[in-house]
Every structure is written in C-alpha cells, then in structure tokens.
Amino acid sequence: xxxxxxxxxxxxxxxxxxxxxxxxxxxxxxxxxxxxxxxxxxxxxxxxxxxxxxxxxxxxxxxxxxxxxxxxxxxxxxxxxxxxxxxxxxxxxxxxxxxxxxxxxxxxxxxxxxxxxxxxxxxxxxxxxxxx
Amino acid sequence: xxxxxxxxxxxxxxxxxxxxxxxxxxxxxxxxxxxxxxxxxxxxxxxxxxxxxxxxxxxxxxxxxxxxxxxxxxxxxxxxxxxxxxxxxxxxxxxxxxxxxxxxxxxxxxxxxxxxxxxxxxxxxxxxxxxxxxxxxxxxxxxxxxxxxxxxxxxxxxxxxxxxxxxxxxxxxxxxxxxxxxxxxxxxxxxxxxxxxxxxxxxxxxxxxxxxx
Numbered sequence: 001x002x003x004x005x006x007x008x009x010x011x012x013x014x015x016x017x018x019x020x021x022x023x024x025x026x027x028x029x030x031x032x033x034x035x036x037x038x039x040x041x042x043x044x045x046x047x048x049x050x051x052x053x054x055x056x057x058x059x060x061x062x063x064x065x066x067x068x069x070x071x072x073x074x075x076x077x078x079x080x081x082x083x084x085x086x087x088x089x090x091x092x093x094x095x096x097x098x099x100x101x102x103x104x105x106x107x108x109x110x111x112x113x114x115x116x117x118x119x120x121x122x123x124x125x126x127x128x129x130x131x132x
Numbered sequence: 133x134x135x136x137x138x139x140x141x142x143x144x145x146x147x148x149x150x151x152x153x154x155x156x157x158x159x160x161x162x163x164x165x166x167x168x169x170x171x172x173x174x175x176x177x178x179x180x181x182x183x184x185x186x187x188x189x190x191x192x193x194x195x196x197x198x199x200x201x202x203x204x205x206x207x208x209x210x211x212x213x214x215x216x217x218x219x220x221x222x223x224x225x226x227x228x229x230x231x232x233x234x235x236x237x238x239x240x241x242x243x244x245x246x247x248x249x250x251x252x253x254x255x256x257x258x259x260x261x262x263x264x265x266x267x268x269x270x271x272x273x274x275x276x277x278x279x280x281x282x283x284x285x286x287x288x289x290x291x292x293x294x295x296x297x298x299x300x301x302x303x304x305x306x307x308x309x310x311x312x313x314x315x316x317x318x319x320x321x322x323x324x325x326x327x328x329x330x331x332x333x334x335x336x337x338x339x340x341x342x343x344x345x
Binding site: 038039043047069070080 | 170172176179208209210212213214216217218220221255256314
C-alpha cells in the first residue's frame with residue numbers, strides 16, 4: 001500500500017491538489033498535503049514533511065511530490081532527519097510535475113503496488129499532451 | 133595546538149549578535165531576495181532568530197554543541213524555504229566538534245566551520261559559482277584553514293582573511309547567472325544582483341570575526 005505526500009509552497013495548492021486526486025482514489029492510497037511554511041505563509045517546512053512521513057510509516061512505500069526549489073531540499077532534509085533507517089528507505093522523492101505526477105501516481109497506486117510502475121507513471125506526467 | 137581559546141561566552145556572544153543581525157538586516161536581505169528570488173530571505177531569518185532569542189536563556193547552561201544544536205533546530209523548524217535546512221544544518225553541525233566542551237582551540241573552531249559549511253554543500257548540492265551561500269562560505273573556510281594552518285597567521289588575522297575572501301565570494305555572485313535556487317529560472321536576468329544567501333553568509337562570518345578576542 002502506498003502513501004503520497006504533496007509538498008507545495010502553498011498550503012492551499014497542496015490541499016486543493018489532494019481534493020482533486022481523492023476523487024479518483026478508491027481509498028487504498030493515503031494522501032497527505034504538507035504545504036506551506038510553519039506559520040501558513042508561502043514556503044516549505046521540513047518538520048511538517050517529516051511528520052507526514054512518520055504518519056505514513058506503516059505504508060509499504062511513501063512517495064513525495066514537490067513543486068519547486070526548497071520543496072526538494074526540505075523533503076531531503078526531512079528524510080535525512082528520520083531516526084528510523086527502515087522508514088528512510090521507503091521514502092522516494094519523485095521527479096515529476098506536481099499536479100500530473102500526483103494524479104498519475106495515485107491512480108496507478110490504486111491499480112498496483114509495484115513501486116517502479118507507480119513512479120514511472122507519475123513521471124510520464126511530464127510528457128502528457130493536453131492540447132491536441 | 134595553540135593556547136588561543138574560544139570560550140562558550142564567545143559563542144553565546146556570536147548568537148546574541150546573530151539575533152541583532154537578523155533584525156537589522158531583515159529588509160536588506162529581503163530586498164536582495166526580491167530582485168532574484170521570492171523576497172522572504174530577511175523575513176525568514178528574522179523569524180528563525182526570534183525563536184532562538186526566545187529560548188536562548190534556557191540553553192545557556194548546556195555545552196557548546198547542545199547550544200548550537202538548539203539554534204539549528206530552531207532555524208530548521210521556523211525558517212521557511214531552503215534557508216531553514218541550510219542554516220539549520222550549519223548550526224546543528226557547527227557545534228558537533230565541540231561536543232561536551234565549554235571552550236575550543238582554533239583548530240577545533242576551524243573544524244566547526246568546516247562541519248557547518250559541509251552540510252550546507254551537501255543539502256544544497258551547490259558548488260562555488262552556483263550563485264549561492266556556498267560562494268561565500270567555501271572559499272572563506274578554505275582561506276581560514278590555509279591562513280592559520282599553512283601560512284601561520286594568528287587566529288584573528290586568519291579569520292579576517294576568511295572574512296575578506298568570503299565577502300569577495302559574495303561579490304562574485306553579482307555578475308553571474310544562478311545555477312541553483314529560484315534564481316536559476318531567471319537566466320541572465322539574475323546578472324547584476326547579489327545572491328541574498330551569499331550576503332547573509334558574509335554577514336554571519338563578520339560576526340564570528342568581530343567577536344573574536
């Protein structure tokens with residue numbers, strides 16, 4: 001079973017994206033919105049991300065999706081600061097566009113439990129054609 | 133080994149000055165950041181060091197390592213954006229070579245600086261020339277080592293050398309494009325602007341220098 005963490009500079013963006021993807025989630029994928037700085041300002045917050053990872057500790061794998069810049073550094077630092085090495089190994093930051101990646105990844109995770117397939121599907125979001 | 137000693141009081145003085153710096157330079161750092169970033173560098177440091185200020189009295193009885201670990205944790209937790217993990221990491225690791233100590237000699241101080249800068253490089257994955265705080269810190273620490281350990285300068289003179297080299301490193305971010313951070317997306321529009329992280333790093337080095345006996 002997969003856990004997904006949405007790390008955006010905007011708390012609203014993370015929550016909103018979670019709302020969208022939950023429409024397509026059959027309930028098997030746990031999704032946590034971990035957006036915004038500690039005080040609700042625009043930014044990313046290492047402790048919020050670390051808490052989200054720990055909340056998903058029982059999941060087989062945990063995928064973090066990021067918007068830009070410090071979302072990556074904060075996510076990497078959150079993983080580094082985990083005291084549980086087994087948990088550390090379960091966490092993957094996915095190099096995918098945030099919206100398309102989360103939607104593709106979560107849907108794939110409702111279909112199968114194959115980590116590589118889920119990540120590959122999420123990454124395909126980068127080449128998705130929207131206008132034909 | 134030398135008989136030059138930096139005591140816990142020195143480091144507590146540095147922290148006091150950092151708290152003042154974060155307030156005094158808040159607008160300046162944010163203005164630099166507005167030009168090529170998201171404009172919150174000064175605000176972020178101010179929020180972080182206000183948290184340090186609020187708790188500092190309770191930490192003063194601890195050893196140098198624990199004090200800086202607390203500073204680092206406060207910054208990590210309160211500073212939004214990349215500077216949280218970067219400066220948070222710097223101070224968390226800075227104290228490690230001083231574990232259990234109430235004072236350090238200058239070789240140990242250099243180790244502390246190296247430990248702090250190394251975690252910034254590791255977390256930020258930045259190298260000199262990327263237009264980041266590393267442009268200030270890496271040349272400064274290398275100059276500090278060379279000045280004291282090879283050229284035989286006295287500790288405070290060696291730190292002056294490090295500060296001069298670090299400040300020049302910050303200046304060197306002005307004419308270049310960014311290869312890290314939000315400014316990376318600006319391409320040539322970043323040219324002509326000083327990197328805010330390089331500026332705050334130089335200001336931090338200046339405090340370490342000014343406080344030295």
